[in-house]
Amino acid sequence: MRITAVQGDITEQDVDAVVNAANSALLGGGGVDGAIHRRGGADILEACKKLRAGDYPDGLPVGQAVATTAGKLPARWVIHTVGPTYAASEDRSELLASCFRESLKVADTLGARTLAFPAISTGVYRYPLDEAADIAVRAVHDTATDVDVVRFVLFDNGSYEAFNTAIRRHE
Numbered sequence: 001m002r003i004t005a006v007q008g009d010i011t012e013q014d015v016d017a018v019v020n021a022a023n024s025a026l027l028g029g030g031g032v033d034g035a036i037h038r039r040g041g042a043d044i045l046e047a048c049k050k051l052r053a054g055d056y057p058d059g060l061p062v063g064q065a066v067a068t069t070a071g072k073l074p075a076r077w078v079i080h081t082v083g084p085t086y087a088a089s090e091d092r093s094e095l096l097a098s099c100f101r102e103s104l105k106v107a108d109t110l111g112a113r114t115l116a117f118p119a120i121s122t123g124v125y126r127y128p129l130d131e132a133a134d135i136a137v138r139a140v141h142d143t144a145t146d147v148d149v150v151r152f153v154l155f156d157n158g159s160y161e162a163f164n165t166a167i168r169r170h171e
């Protein structure tokens, strides 16, 4: 598997599936979630509402992942996952790692071979960047999967640097 980092907008990625840093409600939000729903169009929200009416009446639990259509995005699927909010008093790294493992598992079920991840939990959920980058790269690295390309798509330069450093450390 090839793990890369690029600075850019995840909604523009030409990959089989893009991962959304969603919240449990699955009904959209700010940050990368807002961008995906805005650019992907109403079909994504419709699909999320169906998930809420079906398998996830109480929302998607932290650390789990589920796929919908990608609507008008270049990707075929959006894989929604819910990162943990950061807490200094409690180690939530397993929950963050689970987001990456579970997203890869969903990608395998779909037959997706190329996958783009954002910097899950590092925005509104306040996870320290270097720590989150390390957890993300390690989790992807350690997961057995048929996905051949994992691209971390980072919005800002600081995130890009942090993920690049983490990737080099795990080579």
Ligand code: ADP
Pocket (backbone or CB within 6 Å): 008, 009, 010, 011, 021, 022, 030, 031, 032, 033, 035, 036, 083, 118, 119, 120, 121, 122, 123, 124, 125, 126, 153, 154, 155, 156, 159
């Ligand atoms: P969380 O709630 O999991 O912390 P956020 O969406 O608040 O998620 O932030 C996660 C990261 O995604 C932040 O680094 C933010 O700058 C970045 N981000 C926001 N919009 C986009 C986008 N369109 N493409 C890629 N990354 C984005």
